[in-house]
Amino acid sequence: MIAFWCETALVSIDGGAGARGSGAGGSTAAAGVRLEVENFRISSISTGVQPEPGDQVLNGVVFPAAANAHSHAFHRILRGRTHDGRGDFWVWREQMYRSAAELTPEKYEKLATAVFTEMVVSGFSSVAEFHYVHHEPEGTPYAEPHAMELALARAAVAAGIRLTLLDTLYLAGGIGTPLSPEQARFGDADAQAWLDRLASLRVEIARNFPPDMVSVGAALHSVRGVPEDALKTVARQLPDDIPLHIHLSEQPAENEACLQAYGVTPAGLLARHGLLSAQLSAVHATHLTPEDIQLLGDAGGTVVMCPSTEADLADGIGPARALSDAGAIIALGTDQHAVIDPWVEMRTLEHGERLGSGQRGRFSPQELLRAATVGATASMGTPIASALEVGAVCDLMAVAPDSVRTAGSMPQQFAFSATASDVTAVVIAGELVASNGVHVRLGAPGRLLMEALKEFS
Structure with missing residues (x-):
C-alpha cells in the first residue's frame, strides 16, 4: 500500500466523480488529508490527521490532476513562430503543414515525449491525442505497421501520462476536394x-501497453475532411466501445461549405447519420446555430473547448455556457499548445464568456474544475482523475497556495489565480512523476523541448 499525506486537499463532499461535469457535486478544502492507495486507486481518505511513517508528503493544496481532451503534439513546434504579420486560421494551417512534413517516427517520439512531459509537470495526467500524421510524406505506409502511432504511445509511457490515441480518418482536403x-x-x-x-x-496497442495507460480511440478530422459517404460507413461500423472525436464548426467557412454541399450544418450532418451521441466529443464547436446547440445538448455528448488555441488563432468565442445549459458536457484541451496550462484554459473559458456576454460568473470555479477533469470522462479511453474520493484513480496535482499568483486565494477559486508554474507535484497512478516543474525520470521539460525542436526548421 502507498499513502500520500496532503497538507490541504480539495476533497469530494458528495460523490462528484459520477457527475461527468453536469453541475452536480461539490468539494471542500480540508487540512491534513491522508490518501491510501491500492491498485493505483484511492482506497481510503482521512482528514485532520498527521502523516504516518513512510507517507509521501504533498505540500500545498492537492487537486485531482487535469485531463487534456484535445492535443496535436506536433503543433508544439509552432509556439512562438507564427506571430509575425496578420492572417487567420487558414494562413496558420499552411505553416502547420510545413511542420507536419518534417515528422518521422523517431523525431516525433522525441518531440512528443517532450510535449507530454511538459503536460505532466503542468498538472495533466491524461491526454487525448488527435493523431492524423499516419504515413510517409508521399502517403505510403511505413514499413513498420503503425510506426507513428507506436512512437506516440512510447512517448506517453516515457512521460508517464495516460494516452488516448485518437486515430483519425482524413480523406479529403475540403468538401469535394481531394487531399x-x-x-x-x-x-x-x-x-x-x-x-x-x-x-x-x-490489437497492437493492447498487446504492448497497459490499457489503463494507453488506449485507442477514433476521430473524424472534420466534415471538410470526411465525405458524407464515409460518414455513413463509420456510423454503421465504428465500434461503440471507444471514444469518437471530430473538429466541428471551427470556422465559418466550414459551415458555409457544408450548407452548400449538404443543405445542413456540420452538426446537422452528423445528426443525419446518427453520429451525435454520448460517444462523441465535438472539438471547438465555435460557430453554432441555436439548432446546433440543441442537437449537441440533446445528444448528451462532450464539447471540447480549447480556449487558448481559439484565441491564438482568432477563431472566435464558442457558446460554452449555452451548450452546457442545453445538456452538453464541457471539457478542455490545449490543442496546438500555444499554452500548456490547465489553469489558464479554465479561466480563459470563463473570460471568453464574460467578453461575449458582458456578465461575470458564467461558469463557477467548481464548474471550471470539473471541465478540466471529469468533463473529459467520455472523451478518454483511460481513467480520468475525478474528485478526491474512494475509488478514484490516484492522479493528483499539488498547487502552491503562497505564490505571487495564489497568495490570498481561496483554494476553490484557484481557477482564477493559479498557473502551471504553481504546480509543485504531480502524481499519476499513485506514483510521484513531477516535482516543482521537473519530471522525476526525464528532468526539465524545457531541456527536452529544446533538444527535440532543434531537429525542426
Whole structure:
C-alpha cells in the first residue's frame, strides 16, 4: 500500500466523480488529508490527521490532476513562430503543414515525449491525442505497421501520462476536394481501409501497453475532411466501445461549405447519420446555430473547448455556457499548445464568456474544475482523475497556495489565480512523476523541448 499525506486537499463532499461535469457535486478544502492507495486507486481518505511513517508528503493544496481532451503534439513546434504579420486560421494551417512534413517516427517520439512531459509537470495526467500524421510524406505506409502511432504511445509511457490515441480518418482536403500533396500522409484509401487499420492498431496497442495507460480511440478530422459517404460507413461500423472525436464548426467557412454541399450544418450532418451521441466529443464547436446547440445538448455528448488555441488563432468565442445549459458536457484541451496550462484554459473559458456576454460568473470555479477533469470522462479511453474520493484513480496535482499568483486565494477559486508554474507535484497512478516543474525520470521539460525542436526548421 502507498499513502500520500496532503497538507490541504480539495476533497469530494458528495460523490462528484459520477457527475461527468453536469453541475452536480461539490468539494471542500480540508487540512491534513491522508490518501491510501491500492491498485493505483484511492482506497481510503482521512482528514485532520498527521502523516504516518513512510507517507509521501504533498505540500500545498492537492487537486485531482487535469485531463487534456484535445492535443496535436506536433503543433508544439509552432509556439512562438507564427506571430509575425496578420492572417487567420487558414494562413496558420499552411505553416502547420510545413511542420507536419518534417515528422518521422523517431523525431516525433522525441518531440512528443517532450510535449507530454511538459503536460505532466503542468498538472495533466491524461491526454487525448488527435493523431492524423499516419504515413510517409508521399502517403505510403511505413514499413513498420503503425510506426507513428507506436512512437506516440512510447512517448506517453516515457512521460508517464495516460494516452488516448485518437486515430483519425482524413480523406479529403475540403468538401469535394481531394487531399493536397501536403495532406497525403494523413489519408487512407477510404473509410473501410481506415476502419481496418484502426482495428489492427487496437490489437497492437493492447498487446504492448497497459490499457489503463494507453488506449485507442477514433476521430473524424472534420466534415471538410470526411465525405458524407464515409460518414455513413463509420456510423454503421465504428465500434461503440471507444471514444469518437471530430473538429466541428471551427470556422465559418466550414459551415458555409457544408450548407452548400449538404443543405445542413456540420452538426446537422452528423445528426443525419446518427453520429451525435454520448460517444462523441465535438472539438471547438465555435460557430453554432441555436439548432446546433440543441442537437449537441440533446445528444448528451462532450464539447471540447480549447480556449487558448481559439484565441491564438482568432477563431472566435464558442457558446460554452449555452451548450452546457442545453445538456452538453464541457471539457478542455490545449490543442496546438500555444499554452500548456490547465489553469489558464479554465479561466480563459470563463473570460471568453464574460467578453461575449458582458456578465461575470458564467461558469463557477467548481464548474471550471470539473471541465478540466471529469468533463473529459467520455472523451478518454483511460481513467480520468475525478474528485478526491474512494475509488478514484490516484492522479493528483499539488498547487502552491503562497505564490505571487495564489497568495490570498481561496483554494476553490484557484481557477482564477493559479498557473502551471504553481504546480509543485504531480502524481499519476499513485506514483510521484513531477516535482516543482521537473519530471522525476526525464528532468526539465524545457531541456527536452529544446533538444527535440532543434531537429525542426
